[in-house]
Amino acid sequence: MEAGERYASGTWEGTCWHWKQLPQKQSCLRGCPAVPPRFSWAGARVRARGRCIGLAAGNTSEMSMMYFALTFFFSGILTCHGSKSAYNAVPQLLLVSFDGFRADYLKNYKLPHLHEFIKDGVLVKHVSNAFITKTFPNHYSIVTGLYEESHGIVANKMYDAETKKKFSPPHDSDPFWWNEATPIWITNQQQENRTSAAAMWPGTDVKINNTTPHFFMKYNVSVSFVERMEKIVTWLNSSNPPVSFATLYWEEPDASGHKYGPEDTENMRKVLEQVDDHIGFLIAKLKAFGLWDNINIIITSDHGMTQCSQEKIIKLDKCIGRDNYTLVDTTPVAAILPRSNKTYVYNLLKNCSTRMKVYLKEDIPDRFHYHHNNRIQPIILVADEGWTIVQNEPIIRCDHGYDNALSSMHPFLAAHGPAFTKGYKQNTINTVDIYPMMCHILGLKPQPNNGTFSNTKCLLADQWCISLPEAIGIVIGVLMVLTTLTCLLIIMKNRVPTPRPFSRLQLQDDDDDPLIG
Known part of the structure; x- marks a missing residue:
C-alpha cells in the first residue's frame, strides 16, 4: 500500500490511498466531489456525516486478504473530506441572539x-453558558471564546479599583x-477584503482596540427588530467589500421574562410567538435577497430565566450595616467591596442566610x-435558584x-446553512465553544480562547465525527471480521491435499524401450 498523491482544488482537498495491484475504480459517496483519475479505490465505503471514508481492499490471495484486514483495522479508514465548501469565495455567517431564550422554551411552546x-x-439542546449568567458577560464570551475572568466583562455592573471607573448600562x-479581548468581528476584518456588520450586539458600538465593525448601529432600545434585521440583510447583500460576518441582537424574550417569568405561560407564549415571527421574517427576507442558500446562520442566546417571588428575598440590611461595604453588582450574584476589615464583612455575610x-x-x-481578574470583587454572594439578594427594597421580578x-x-x-449538517441534534456544548466553530x-485563525472546537465537530458538514456507541459498534465489527478472516486463513x-490413487504407467508404441536390468 502506498500513499496517493495529494490533490487540491477549490472544492476538495485530502490524501487518499490505493492498492497498486488493484484495478481503478473511481467513486465517492455523497458529500465529496469526484475523485481525480490518478486515485484508485476499491472495496467498502462508509458515509459518516459529511465525509466519505474509503476502505481499500483486494482479494488476490489469502495473504492479501489478511493484509487488507490488518490495514482495515489499523489504518484502512482513510478520509476524503471537503475543505470549506465552494458555495462562496468568502463564507457568510450571521449570528443572532434572542436575549433570555431559555432552552426549554423550544419544547414547551409552538x-x-x-x-x-x-x-x-x-x-x-442546552448551551452551558459562562458564570455569571448575565447579558453582557455571556454575549462577550460568545464572540471571544473566553470565560469572563479572561475577557474582562465580569458582570453587568463593574468597578475597577485601580482607575475608579464604573461600568453599567447604558x-x-x-x-x-x-480591550482585554478581541471579538470575532475584529478578527474577521483583519483578513483581506472582509468586513463585519452589527445590529446592536453588546460591544459592537465600542472602539475595541480602536476598531468597530465596518457597519454598525448605535444601541437604541427603541429600534424595532424589523429595522435592525433589514439593515443587516442590506449590508450582507450589497456592501463592498462584502460583509462576511454579521451579528443581530434582540432584547426579547428577556424583557418579558423579567416581567412575567417562565411560569406565566400565557404571556410568555405571546412573546415567544412574536420572536418566532421575527425568525420567519428574517428567513423570508434572506430568501427574497437570494442569500438563504449560501449564508450560515446561528441562532442562540446568552442565558435562561427563573421564577422569583417576594417570599424568596435575602435582605442584607438585616445582616450588615451599609457603611461596611459597597454593593457593586446586585442580585442574584452580588459583588461586595468591603469598606472595613474584609474578614469581618465576610463573617457577617456568611451567617446572613442559608439561601446564598x-x-x-x-x-x-x-x-x-x-478568579483571575481585578474587576471581580473581594466577596461574591451567589443566591440559590429563585432567591433574590437585596439590601432592603422589595423585588418581585424574575431573574x-x-x-x-x-x-x-x-x-x-x-x-x-451549507457549513452545517442537516437534521442533527446534540445535547450540549459550552458557550465558549461557539467562537472556535465560527x-x-x-476560515479565520482564532485568537487564544477557552473553547474546544472538537465539541462542535458533529455540527459541521466538513467534519467527520462518530458517537461512542457507533465507535464501539465499528470496533466490535472489525474484531469479528478479523477473527473470521484469521480462522479462514x-x-x-x-488444509491437507487429498491423496490421489496410483495409476500404472502404460507404454505407448512410439516410446523407447524400457531399461530393464
Whole structure:
C-alpha cells in the first residue's frame, strides 16, 4: 500500500490511498466531489456525516486478504473530506441572539418557524453558558471564546479599583472595559477584503482596540427588530467589500421574562410567538435577497430565566450595616467591596442566610472560571435558584445570573446553512465553544480562547465525527471480521491435499524401450 498523491482544488482537498495491484475504480459517496483519475479505490465505503471514508481492499490471495484486514483495522479508514465548501469565495455567517431564550422554551411552546429552521439544520439542546449568567458577560464570551475572568466583562455592573471607573448600562461604551479581548468581528476584518456588520450586539458600538465593525448601529432600545434585521440583510447583500460576518441582537424574550417569568405561560407564549415571527421574517427576507442558500446562520442566546417571588428575598440590611461595604453588582450574584476589615464583612455575610453562598474571591469554585481578574470583587454572594439578594427594597421580578450548572440558566443553539449538517441534534456544548466553530466556518485563525472546537465537530458538514456507541459498534465489527478472516486463513493453510490413487504407467508404441536390468 502506498500513499496517493495529494490533490487540491477549490472544492476538495485530502490524501487518499490505493492498492497498486488493484484495478481503478473511481467513486465517492455523497458529500465529496469526484475523485481525480490518478486515485484508485476499491472495496467498502462508509458515509459518516459529511465525509466519505474509503476502505481499500483486494482479494488476490489469502495473504492479501489478511493484509487488507490488518490495514482495515489499523489504518484502512482513510478520509476524503471537503475543505470549506465552494458555495462562496468568502463564507457568510450571521449570528443572532434572542436575549433570555431559555432552552426549554423550544419544547414547551409552538414555534413553527424556529422548528422548521432546526429541521434542516442542527440543534444544541442546552448551551452551558459562562458564570455569571448575565447579558453582557455571556454575549462577550460568545464572540471571544473566553470565560469572563479572561475577557474582562465580569458582570453587568463593574468597578475597577485601580482607575475608579464604573461600568453599567447604558454607561458601557468606554473601550477600557472591552480591550482585554478581541471579538470575532475584529478578527474577521483583519483578513483581506472582509468586513463585519452589527445590529446592536453588546460591544459592537465600542472602539475595541480602536476598531468597530465596518457597519454598525448605535444601541437604541427603541429600534424595532424589523429595522435592525433589514439593515443587516442590506449590508450582507450589497456592501463592498462584502460583509462576511454579521451579528443581530434582540432584547426579547428577556424583557418579558423579567416581567412575567417562565411560569406565566400565557404571556410568555405571546412573546415567544412574536420572536418566532421575527425568525420567519428574517428567513423570508434572506430568501427574497437570494442569500438563504449560501449564508450560515446561528441562532442562540446568552442565558435562561427563573421564577422569583417576594417570599424568596435575602435582605442584607438585616445582616450588615451599609457603611461596611459597597454593593457593586446586585442580585442574584452580588459583588461586595468591603469598606472595613474584609474578614469581618465576610463573617457577617456568611451567617446572613442559608439561601446564598458567600465566597472570598480566592475561594470561588474553579468550575466558575471566575478568579483571575481585578474587576471581580473581594466577596461574591451567589443566591440559590429563585432567591433574590437585596439590601432592603422589595423585588418581585424574575431573574437570571445564577449558577451556570442550573438548566434554567441554559440557552439553546440552532444553526442552518451549507457549513452545517442537516437534521442533527446534540445535547450540549459550552458557550465558549461557539467562537472556535465560527472561526472555522469563516476560515479565520482564532485568537487564544477557552473553547474546544472538537465539541462542535458533529455540527459541521466538513467534519467527520462518530458517537461512542457507533465507535464501539465499528470496533466490535472489525474484531469479528478479523477473527473470521484469521480462522479462514488458518484453515486454508492447514488444509491437507487429498491423496490421489496410483495409476500404472502404460507404454505407448512410439516410446523407447524400457531399461530393464
